[in-house]
Amino acid sequence: MQLAAIREARAAKVAEARRILATAETEKRSLNPAEQSAFDKFKAEITSLEADEQRATFMEDCERRALGDPVGDRSFSAVQRQVNVVEVIRAQMEGRSLSGAAAEFAQETERRTGRKAQGVFVPLSAIESRAVNTTSTAPELVPTIHRADQYIEPFRNSLLARRLGVRVLSGLSGNLSIPKHGTGTTVGWVAENAALPTGDMSFDGVTLAPKHAGGITEQSRQLIMQSSPDIEQLVRDDLSFMLAQAIDSALIKGGGTNEPVGVLSTSGIQTASLATLSWQNVLAMLQKLDIVNASAANIVASTKAKAKLAGTLKAAGIAGYILEGGKVGDLPAYFSNQVAEKTGTPNTGRVIAGDWSQVMLGIWSEVDILVNPYAEGAYSKGNVLIRAMATVDAAVRHPEAFVVADDLAI
Structure with missing residues (x-):
């Protein structure tokens, strides 16, 4: 095996x-x-x-x-943790070969996937935080102290899906098909000398095929040439904003043109109603998972749903709210604008109960970084364009492991 x-x-x-x-x-x-x-x-x-x-x-x-293979002498995950994204970009700017952990990771990833990077492979895990980047010019007479460690980040959506425990399948090459049980043998009680019921086992499959996400960002030459660890983090953050948020959104709701199909767009997920928000309706929602032998690992909802759940008593006149201490009942609850509201008149909030280990994230290509210092516009300012792409797909092993209510009044 x-x-x-x-x-x-x-x-x-x-x-x-x-x-x-x-x-x-x-x-x-x-x-x-x-x-x-x-x-x-x-x-x-x-x-x-x-x-x-x-x-x-x-x-x-x-x-x-x-x-x-040099990577075989130590853990591949240890090599991933040592990759310096800024060093990769700087090496491309200067036209020199990679060295150290970056070279080992790129070579090993190409060997495992069987494909040559258009730029340079870096691990997706290396850029899983968020921010943007810039530097400022100092006035001629009054010196300016550049404090990268005090960088003021913009507010961004909280990324959820991978933090909730989706299954990550990395190092893929061809399309992936995973067999799945369909129906089982029929068994029944019969009278003496009567024929037994017949029924054959059937099987289904879950497939994943490459989907591509990417973006281009312009960064200043000064920023890239800085050697401070803080600058390294800023570059990681900027690349992450382009890709990590797109992948996270796809895992939750994807289903548009060229996107992976996420949980909310998967056929066969269960539905519930919280139009009348009550503790009994929440319990009825969770009961749907018990009926199909699935277990609810957590509650995921849009940010406006948080206030509604936290402000609604389980029972009138009795202390105790539906959302207390970050939990709905005994289940941890997570809230983010990544869980889009359902559009309508008016919009309504979405609440998802389920087990995110039933979601698979297939990765064909870790982040592929290609630097272009000659693009018109960026070149005239001494800046560079950086393109980052990733190739992934998502699938849900058991759609019935999720129950979604999309009618919560907000």
Whole structure:
């Protein structure tokens, strides 16, 4: 079994074991004998898969070292953490080769994906924060102290999806098809000498295919030439604003032209109504997940929904609000403008309950950075244009693992 398959199988077993514990915790009881037996079985299978993963990882590292791959001598994730985005841009500006962690990451990513970068590959995780960038000119007579460490960031939407635990599948090359169980064998009670009911198992599939996102930003020569770690962070932030927010939005609601299909646009998600906001209707919403054997991991909603939930009592005249201490019931709640309101007259807020580990983010290309110091306009000012692109797709393993109410009055 390949390493990716082992990890997928282990994640599935962990989810099943967690579901058993969650059921008992919800009902405030200990595991019954059948549940304990099932949990012990999953525990043994998880332990076995972890051992398989260690062996597969060891063999993969050995094979890399046998091929003379420098990344094989240390963790690939450790290499990712050492990539300096500004150093990559500066190397392209100066027409020199990459060195150190940046060179190792770029070479390893090209080997894994089988494709040559148009610019230079840098890890997507290296730019997952937000900001914009600029510098100012000092007056001739009065000196100005440039305090990059005190940079004033603009307000941006809080990014949610990857923080909520979506499954990340990296290093992809061709289109991805993941088999999925459809229907099972039919079983029924029959009289003596009567025919048993028949029914064949059926299977479905979840597919991911490359979708491209990117943008171009202009940055000053002075900014790029600065060696301060604070400048490194500013450049990361600017690139992140172009890509991370677009990917996050696609995971939540994507479905437009050339976009991945996100949760809100996925066919088969469950719906509920909070037009009349009450604790009973919230419980009814969560009950829909229990009925299909899915577990609610959290609540995600638009920012205006936050005030509505926090200002509504569970029951009239009794202390206790629907949203208290950052939780709705026992579930952590997250709010962001990334969760778009439903447009109408008037607009209404969206509330999503579900398990975001059922969302898969496939990555074909980490961030591909290409610097152009010769573009008209930027060239005349000594600036450079920086293009950043990523190739990803998203899919939901079980659409029924999400319940959405999009009629909350705000």
